[in-house]
Amino acid sequence: MADNYLEKKMEAYLAPSQTTRKTKTSLKQLLRKNRSHRGYDPKVVVRKEHLLDIVSVATLIPQACNQQHLRFKLITREQAPQLLPMLKFGAALPELHLPFPGTAPEAFIIICGQSETKLTYMDLGIAAQSMLLRATEMGLNGICIGAFSKEQLMEAFDLKYPPLLVLAIGKGIEDIRLTTIRSDEDHRYYRQDGIHYVPKVCLDDLLL
Ligand SMILES: Cc1cc2nc3c(=O)[nH]c(=O)nc-3n(C[C@H](O)[C@H](O)[C@H](O)COP(=O)(O)O)c2cc1C
Numbered sequence: 001m002a003d004n005y006l007e008k009k010m011e012a013y014l015a016p017s018q019t020t021r022k023t024k025t026s027l028k029q030l031l032r033k034n035r036s037h038r039g040y041d042p043k044v045v046v047r048k049e050h051l052l053d054i055v056s057v058a059t060l061i062p063q064a065c066n067q068q069h070l071r072f073k074l075i076t077r078e079q080a081p082q083l084l085p086m087l088k089f090g091a092a093l094p095e096l097h098l099p100f101p102g103t104a105p106e107a108f109i110i111i112c113g114q115s116e117t118k119l120t121y122m123d124l125g126i127a128a129q130s131m132l133l134r135a136t137e138m139g140l141n142g143i144c145i146g147a148f149s150k151e152q153l154m155e156a157f158d159l160k161y162p163p164l165l166v167l168a169i170g171k172g173i174e175d176i177r178l179t180t181i182r183s184d185e186d187h188r189y190y191r192q193d194g195i196h197y198v199p200k201v202c203l204d205d206l207l208l
Contacts, residue, residue: 025137034136035198036143037172038089039103044171046107046140048076053138054169055109057130064119070127071161075108082156083108087166088147092188105143105168110153112161124164131167141172 051074058070075083084105090098099105111127113120128144135142145166153163176196181187183205189198 030133030136032178034132035141035172035174035176035178035196037141037168037170037174037176038098038143038196039100039172039174040105040141040168040170041173042102042104042106044140045077046169046171048074050138050140051076051107051109051169054131054134054140054167057134058127061126061130063123063126067115067119067123069114069120070123070164071112071114073110073112073157073159073163075110075157077106079157080104080106080108083110083153083166086148086152086156087145087168089143089145091147093191096191103173105170107169109167109169110157110159110163111165111167112159113164114161116162116164121164128165128167135167135169139171140169142167142169 055072055074058068058072063069090096109131111124113124132142132144145168148163148166150162153159153166174196175194176198179197179199180202181199183201185199187199187201189196191197
C-alpha cells in the first residue's frame with residue numbers, strides 16, 4: 001500500500017497539472033500579443049480593480065537603486081473623456097485622427113515621477129512594459145502615450161508629481177501585424193486595408 005501511495009504521488013508530481021496546461025503562454029507569445037492599440041471595444045468596461053491589478057506589478061519589478069519613485073493615477077470611464085483630448089494618438093498617421101469615434105480607450109494609468117533623472121526614465125520603461133504585459137495576460141490591451149503636455153495633465157488631474165507617461169487600457173479591436181525589416185528600411189508603422197503593420201528590425205541587424 002505504501003509503495004502504491006508513493007507511485008501515485010510520483011505520477012501526480014511528474015504529470016503537468018491542469019492549470020499549467022491551461023495557462024501556459026510563453027513570454028514570447030505574450031510579447032507578440034502586446035501590441036500598441038489605438039482603438040478599443042466600448043462594450044468592454046475596464047474597472048478600477050483591473051487597473052489596480054495591472055499597477056500591482058509595480059511591487060514586483062526591479063528599480064534603479066530600488067528607489068521606487070514612480071506613482072500611479074488611475075483614470076476610469078468617468079474621468080476618461082477629460083483626459084482623452086490631452087493625448088496624441090498615432091502621430092505617424094495624422095490623416096486618420098485616431099482613435100476613431102466610438103473606439104476611444106476609457107481607462108488610463110498616468111505614471112508620475114517623484115524624480116525625473118535618467119534612472120527614473122529607465123524605471124519608467126520597466127514599469128510600463130511590465131504593466132502592459134500584465135494587461136495582455138488579463139486579456140486586455142494597451143498603449144504607451146508620451147505625447148501630452150505635462151503641465152496640462154498636472155493641472156487637470158491635480159497631480160502631485162509630473163506625469164511621465166500615460167498608459168491607455170482596454171480591449172483592443174485592431175488587427176495589428178508585425179513585419180520584419182532591415183535596419184536601413186522605413187521604421188514607420190502604416191495601415192493597409194484596415195490592417196495596422198508594425199515593422200521590426202531583424203535580429204541580425206540589432207547585433208553589434
Ligand atoms: C515610451 C513610448 C511612448 C509612446 N508614445 C506614443 C504616443 O504618444 N502616441 C502613440 O500613438 N503611440 C505612442 N507609442 C506607441 C508606439 O508608437 C508603438 O510602440 C510603436 O509604434 C510600435 O508598435 P508596437 O508597440 O505595437 O510594437 C509610444 C510607445 C512608447 C514605448
